[in-house]
Amino acid sequence: MTDFRLTPQHTDGDLALAHIAGELNLATAPLLRAQALALIEQGHRHLILDLSAVTFCDSTGFSALIGIYRCAKTTDGTLVLAAVPARLERLLDLTGLSALLPAHPTAAHALVAHTPSPDTATA
Template sequence: MTDFRLTAQHTDGDLALAYITGELDLATAPRLRTQALALIEQGHRHLILDLAAVTFCDSSGFNALVGIFRCAKAADGTLVLAALPDRLERLLDLTGLSALLPAYPTAAHALVAHTCSPDTATA
């Protein structure tokens, strides 16, 4: 079995920060998608995924991120990525998805941006 773990830290009512560890591939992408969508269904429509500990990401993992983005958007939420591995950052740039999926150097930067954004401010 491929190493993978999603650890969620809820930092606000509608915000969840999740740390992804391991490989995002054909074997783990469905778990990533299921666990991230469960966070959205629990009311955490704004997701920050910290990918600093991702060691590999193939097209299945990439597609899971796109699917999570679509579900967050359908829930009137957002998906933000943090600490992208270089290869995944290049893939987002090449596909044009970097315009839809904001990325920050660290989860702390993403949290500050979320807090300061009028679109995601909570009452």
């Protein structure tokens, strides 16, 4: 089996940040989907997936991301990507998935973007 790891880095209330390492392919996409959906089922309906250590992603990997997005959406949640490698970012753009799956340059940026500012939290 191909090397793959999904490691939760931050879980706080309805938000989870997970770091993904390895390949997203036919062998590993079901693991990605199952582990991400488990986070949603645990109440973390807003997911940030840090893809900085993803070395390869084929159509089954993209399909898993779409499935995770759909599941998050059914719980009024979100799926956001972070630190997407340039080669994957290009494929997301070419396929139109970048419009569906917003990306941030780093996981830290994604966390800050998710955190409501004091002005909007009291409005």
